[in-house]
Amino acid sequence: MTTLAPIQRLRLLRELERKVLWLSAWTIHHANHIRPNRDGLKVGGHQASCASLATVMSALYFSVLRPEDRVAVKPHASPVFHAIQYLFGHQTREKLERFRALGGAQSYPSRTKDVDDVDFSTGSVGLGVAMTLFSSIVQDYVRLKNLGDGKRPTGRMVALVGDAELDEGNIFEALLEGWKHDVRNLWWVIDYNRQSLDGVVNDRLFGRVAEMFELVGWRVVTLKYGKLLETAFTQPDGAHLRDWIDACPNSLYSALVFKGGAGWREALTRDLNQYPGIRRILEQHDDASLHRLMTNLAGNDMQAVVDAFENVTDDTPTCFIAYTIKGQGLPFAGHKDNHSGLMTLDQMAGFKKGMGIADGEEWDKFAGLTSAPADLQAFLDAAPFNAEGRRRTEAPIIALPAQLTKPNDRKSSTQEGFGKILNAIASEDGELARHIVTTSPDVTVSTNLGAWVNRRGLFGHTEAEDVFRELKVVSAQLWRQTPKGQHVELGIAENNLFIQLAALGLSHQLFGARLLPIGTLYDPFIARGLDALNYACYQDSRFMLVATPSGVTLAPEGGAHQSIHTPLIGIGQPGLVSYEPAYVDELAVLMRHGFEYMQQPDGGSVYLRLSTRSLAQPERTLTPAQQADIVSGGYWYAPPEEGSDVAIVAMGAVTPEAIAAHESVARDFAGAGLLVLTSPDRLHTDWLAAQRNRGRTAGMVDRSASPIERLLAPLSRDARIVTVMDGHPLALSWLGSVRGQRVVPLGIEKFGQSGDIPDLYRAYGLDTAAIIDAVARAV
CATH class of the missing domain: 1.10.760 (Cytochrome Bc1 Complex; Chain D, domain 2)
Incomplete structure (x- = not known):
């Protein structure tokens, strides 16, 4: 790149910018007007949104970006990204021809579904933007601890932001968190085309954007006039x-x-x-x-864009406000209705002619350009972004101990057990401890992370002693900040928590260092960050989500802090396997499994729903078979006799009530069983997989029974099953479909209220009497 004269480089950049504009517009046109449409639905795409960013993205990818940089592309500019990757040789014509079709280039960039080099999946507007900020924090975390190979240069985290995306509140939540954590090496490029989906962006609102960035310590570079x-x-x-x-x-x-x-x-x-x-x-x-x-406007002027980017050489977070035209170069440029507009056949014919593209040359890399193809190809090959080819990194698996140290308290809650298990890991200071990083939205102590933080410290760029400790004020918590710290303390914003977890859980592929992130929050507030949680899982990020306390079992706190439908979220969320252990020994097994599962190529993230209710712990030593059952989703606490007609199925904090009910029921129904579930999510997934396998005709398909089928097999076909859990009963009522047995589901269907556990369990039908009554009604 340095051998080219500036005027020659500018000429080639403008040529490629022209080609990117053509390919992005043609890809969308082909999908909507040329490819057969079997269902009559508009395929869509965003030709106008692509056109406004063609200059900025061409400048970045062909001249400015380096291999270590990571980019979140504005969702509606996906075809521009695919066009650039096509010119680089990282995307295929076949995929472009199938844009927004099965197996084709995705409507919005996807790490897991696109073949080209996507750094961050985008789609739900605003989340990809915040992802770059939290990834910058992760990059510093890895660098300051010398994790990975130690030789990787520091990259810039770049977000291409639609101006209407700035309406998303999560962006400003992230900005505040970035200020607190002294975020660096971060570029946000705002595509200020002044138009949103339904109209024109408000002038007065956007006039305050620069001030907001400057308020939190960013440099603002305005690219207004070409x-x-x-x-x-x-x-x-x-x-x-x-x-x-x-x-x-x-x-x-x-x-x-x-x-x-x-x-x-x-x-x-x-x-x-x-x-x-x-x-x-x-x-x-x-x-x-x-x-x-x-x-x-400067955002559509290649010289102005390149100059602006190249003039920023330090690590200060920088917001580029690039004034652009929505639909620049297209026949409907500037029209307020052009967001999802498509060129007509006649408009495309005129556009094609203006681009100098002959029939049959639509997908040719350099058709219509005046520079020699060899010069253009050499320029692409020499782009700094391409210096290392594919840019996704790898990291070795973190070895795990054979089992995690389990506290031996006779009575404990799973939340308390979680804190003690993690504290034991911290005290042993092995490889596992060094690669765990925890984070929480201002509920660190109340979710039992305090002991871990006391041992491992808060993460920060600079050293800061605990003022209370310096002043000799007695406190159980040691809040010492250090670059070696392993807890990222966040403010009260669940969106930030989940995007931080998303970034931490991709560190092995973004920065070459494997982390084992654990995030804690109150279980009911999963719903507040659900979009970001879904986004994190869609990235295939790997983390452990510890949600505690949960259910109406959090009795005095009342309905605002009690969770009801979160077990359904755990079952329904792809990329996340959910568990709800009743006892601490189960939790120890599941935490170890979670650390292993997070590192498997076909693994995922783990959600542990814990409780503050202190239960008497069973006096047992779990065998390998019992541990396998806990991981698979459940085990018989009291096995039924063969052909039994009655079984109680319980999960989590209400297990003692189920045990007491079983003791009573067993006197009237000899051989009745008590099944304790740790994961209806895992059981349901494996059951559906077994059904699909049995439905195939291939002779070599595995036809073995799923774990839930094996668990329910001892019961008679006419057996009655009473299920009970501190959550929505739908999470367990599906069990009746496994073998056609009748289920009477007990659970929470209404908002909770304040009270103590006996009163609330009685009011909501979770106590021993309610379970016994349900058995009587079932038979």
């Missing part, structure tokens, strides 16, 4: 032209962009005709050149 306009401003009365554009409302500017040269001439003559210099500018330009001048 080189043509800057030259015009130096002419006599040019300052009046600048003032007119500065004062022009977004809605008027967008409308004039759509109207073209004649519209510009009419407006400027009406408002500025009293200035001789303006009259002269109008006389010097025909309608086409006047339109080109008045739409020469």
Whole structure:
């Protein structure tokens, strides 16, 4: 790249920018107008949103980005990204021809479903933006601890942001967290095309954006006027032209962009005709050149964009506000309805002709360009971004002990047991401890992470002693901040927690260092960050989510802090396997399994739903078979006799009530069983998989029974099953479908309220009497 003269580099960049614009528009057009449409649905795509970012993305990928940089692409600019990767040779024509079809390039960039080099999946607007901020924190975490190979250069985390995305509150939650953590090496490039899905972005609102970034310590670089306009401003009365554009409302500017040269001439003559210099500018330009001048915004001017990016060389977080035209270069540029608009066949024919593309050359890499193909290919091959080929890194598996040290308390809650298990890991200071990183949204102590933090410290760029400790004020918590710390303390924002977990859980592929992240929060507040949790799982990020306390068992706290439907979230969320252990020895088994599962190629993340209710712990030593059952999802606490007609199925904190009910029921129904489940999610998944396998005709398919089928096999076909859990009963009521047995499900279907456990269990039908009554009703 350095061997090219600046003017030659600029010429090649502009040529490739032109090709990227064509390929992105053609990919969408092909999907909507050429490829057969079997169901009649509009395929969609965003030609206008792509056009506004063609310049910025071409400058970044072909000239500015390095292999260590990581990018979150604006969701609606996905075709631009695919076009760039196609030119690099990382995307195929077949995938582009099947854009938004099964097996084709995805509608929005996807780490797991696209073949090209996607750093961060995007789609739910705003989340990919915040992901770059939290990834920057992770990069510093890895660097300051010398994890990985230690030789990887520090990269820039780059987000390409639609201006309407700034309406998303999670972006500003992330900005505040970034300020607290002194975030660095972060670029956000705002595509300020002044249009959203339904209209034009409010002028007054966006006028405060730069101030908000500066308030949290960012550098703001505004790319407003391109080189043509800057030259015009130096002419006599040019300052009046600048003032007119500065004062022009977004809605008027967008409308004039759509109207073209004649519209510009009419407006400027009406408002500025009293200035001789303006009259002269109008006389010097025909309608086409006047339109080109008045739409020469810096975000669509290659020289201005490259200059802006190359002038930032330090690690200060930087917001680039790039003024662009939505639909720049397309026939509906500027129209307020162009967000999901598609070029008609006639419009595409005119656009194609203007691009110099002959029939049959639509997918040719360099068709319509004036530079020699060899020069263009050499330029692509020399792009710094491509210096190392594929950029996804790897990291070795972290070895685990044969079993985790389990506390031996006679009575304990699973939440308390979690804290003690983690504290034991910390005290042993092995490989496992060194690769665990915890994070929590201001509930560190109340979710029992305090002992871990006391031993491993808070993470921060600089050393900061605990002021209470320095002043000799007695406190159980040692809040000492250090670059060696292993807990990332967050503010009360669950979106931030889940995006931080997403970034931590991809460290092995982003930064070459494997981390084992654990995030804690109150179980009911999973719902507050559910979009971000789904986003984290969609990335195939790997983390352990410890949600505690849970259910109406959190009795005095009342309905605002009691969770009901979270077990259904655990079952329904792809990429996340959920467990709810009743006892601490089960939790120890599941935590070890979770650390292993998080590292498996076909693994995923783990959700542990824990309780603050202290239970008498069983006096037992779990055999390998029992541990395997706990991981698989359940075990017989009291095995039924063969052909038994009654069984109670319990999960989590209400297990003591189920045990007491079983003791009573067994006196009337000899041989009744008590089944304790640790994961209806795992059981349901394996049951469906077994059903699908049995439905196949291939002779070599595994036809063995699933774990839940084996567990229920001793019961008679007419058996009655009573299920009980501190959560929505639907999470267990599916058990009746396994063998056609009748289920009477007990659980929580209404908002909780304050009370003590005996009162609430009685009020909501979870106590021993309710279980016994359900058995009686079932038979």
